[in-house]
Amino acid sequence: MLRLDALRATQVERDPFEYLIVKNFVDHEKLKGVLADYPAVPGPGSHPPVGLNISGHFKELIDELLGPSFQNIVEEKFDVDLTDRPTMYTVRGFCRARDGKIHTDSKTKIITVxxxxxxxxxxxxxxRLRLLRNDSDLENYVAEVEPAGGTLLIFKRSDNSWHGHHPFEGKRRAVQLNWVIDQSVVDGEQGRHGFSSAIKRLFQPALSWRQRA
Structure with a gap:
């Protein structure tokens, strides 16, 4: 399902931080099945797998992302040892106008996918996500990532791994996977996102967002 050969062939860029971009990382024909099985999320924001229907082709995709082959290539590309480093992932379905503010990701994260x-x-x-040279100017960017189906971005978190995008509101699906420093990060982040997701189910039905998308 994942085009690991394309990932192996992609060079890591190092200016101004370490990242790589692979278009069409998911096999085009298999992507259709993944999108058909994409879990319904109750609204904008990041949602942990707990409480979502992770099944079918989408589950197959997640299993490959969490598998040793993908991790081995990430370790090689970014010269990092991820042995015994926990992983966590969240699912996004919709974007709010206030999302996309410039940030670096938290220091507890090692690699962001x-x-x-x-x-x-x-x-x-x-x-369109922009990889930036500073923390204040969305126009001062080194790369712009089109969030088209199957596009992959990986970067090593650092104090200058600035990224963000201009406001967008509507359907914008993405899976975010992180290797983090220890299990307490997973427990805290997944719990926080899980609580937020539960609240959205109560007060912000997914139907309203589907109608707006």
């Missing part, structure tokens, strides 16, 4: 799960192309001029 973003795999976009939208259609083949991204028509909007906004919502």
């Amino acid at each position: 973003l795999l976009y799960m939208n259609d083949d192309s991204w028509e909007s001029s906004t919502g």
Whole structure:
């Protein structure tokens, strides 16, 4: 399902921080099945797998992302030992206008993986993630990641791994996977996202977001 050969062939960029981008990382034909089985999320924000229907082709995708082959390539590319480092992942379905503010990711994260799960192309001029040279200017970027279906971004978290995007509101699917420093990070983050997800189920039904997307 994952085009690991394309990942192996992709060079890591090191200016201004370490990252790589692989378009069409998910086999095009298999992507259709993944999108068909993409779990329904109750609204914007990040949602942990607990409480979501992780099944079918989508589960197969997640299993490959969490597998040793993918981890081995990430370790090699970013010269990092991820042995015994826990992983966590969240699922996003929708974006709010206030999302996308410039940030670096928390210091508890070692590697961030973003795999976009939208259609083949991204028509909007906004919502495209930009990798930045500073913490204040979205126009001072080194790369712009189109969140089209199957696009992969991996970066090593650092004090200058700035990224963000111009405001976008609507459907914007993505899976975020992180290797983190220890299990307490997983417990805390997944618990926080899980509580938020439960609240959204009560007060912000997914149907309203589907209608707006």
